Amino acid sequence: MELLKLGLVFVVILLLIKKKINLGVSMIIGSVLLAFLFKMSVGETIETFFRTMVSTSTIQTAVALMLIMMLEYIMRQKNMLEKMVLSLNHLIRDYRMVMPVPPMFMGLLPSAGGALFSASMVSNACGDHEMTAERKGVINFWFRHVWECVLPLYPSLIIASEVMGVPMNQFIQKTYPFAIMAVVLGIPYLVYEMKKETRQAVNLIEQTDTVEIRNKNQDIKDLVLGIFPILTILAAFFLLNLSLWFSLFLVILPMFFSMNLPIKEIPRFLQASVSYKIILILIGIMIFKDILEVSGAVNVLVDQMVGWGISIVTLSILLPFAIGFFTGISQAFVAIAFPILIGMMPEVNLSLMALAHVSGFAGIMVSPMHLCLVLTADFFNAQMGKMIAMILPALLIMIGAGWMLVQL
Secondary structure (H helix, E strand, O other): OHHHHHHHHHHHHHHHHHOOOOHHHHHHHHHHHHHHHOOOOHHHHHHHHHHHHOOHHHHHHHHHHHHHHHHHHHHHHOOHHHHHHHHHHHHOOEHHHHOOHHHHHHOOOOOOHHHHHHHHHHHHHHOOOOOOHHHHHHHHHHHHOOOOOOOOOOHHHHHHHHHHOOOHHHHHHHHHHHHHHHHHHHHHHHHOOOOOOEOOOOOOOOOOOOOOOOOHHHHHHHHHHHHHHHHHHHHHHHOOOOOHHHHHHHHHHHHHHHOOOOHHHHHHHHHHHOOHHHHHHHHHHHHHHHHHHHHOHHHHHHHHHHHHOOOHHHHHHHHHHHHHHHHOOHHHHHHHHHHHHHHOOOOOOHHHHHHHHHHHHHHHHOOOOOHHHHHHHHHHOOOHHHHHHHHHHHHHHHHHHHHHHHHO
């Protein structure tokens, strides 16, 4: 009976997400339902909500997410990523090596709109070479997501770290092999039956104005300026062991002042750069995690799984994959699956959680709900089913590698 209650909560959350209700709102509604079904008092529920929202970890994570959104906005306003990609196009002459560059660099700053922007650049880089629409789409879609398992700017990693209660750099030490695998497994999409061809640089970004003649030094300058903010953040985070939000703050502050915004324009800047829906998602996820723990719902699930003989390894693959597939949202599989899996462990097993993360990643990559996949397929007029079939073997290899790492 208790397991049916928990199942009902998950079904309600998934239905709300399917109805396009904000994930954060869906998680909060699910939290209220969970508290009611497991007979938490109103006072205890309100106290848990309040304690979660004012906790240091929630506030610091919210600040980090807001700063990431500001960084992306500033870099877009200054056309830094576009100039960086264009400079690489001039420096690299093999079109096969140019095609993955736009999605990889646009993927450094995670936003759905970037998939559409990089798709046009992939198309221009391909030029007149014969290539199926599905293959172009896969190149754009796949290489855009190679950072998902390693870059600390991705909300799924940020939230996963908070849910597990471990430093993010420790978790990334377990997930970075999957990023390397993603790049390596993407190479066949570029080179299989494709001849190497040196060509003159093409303009990846269509322009109506006269394009100025660029020299190599200018290309190198644009490349360095474009990558410098992100490299600085990563260096501060990984090498100096600064917190993510503080690393972001140190980089964004001078960039913000360089915009020379009048004081009266600052509220407009905040409104344009920060999506408060993302902050709401974070709050909803953290509340759901705490309600799961306080209500005792996780203990019920653990006891039932043990009774059925389902191993934690099997559940670490199937649960995140299923949630990722049905929602197409990386934060969703972290929000729903991670608290359950953590509750089933005597202590957090980072190798097992890395397997759960890559399984959830595989789920969103083959999900017809994934916005990047939908936008890419639509742009290239490609069949989504064929695109999914092309990337599925690579994803299964990644899950298999995750399983092997757990066994070591």
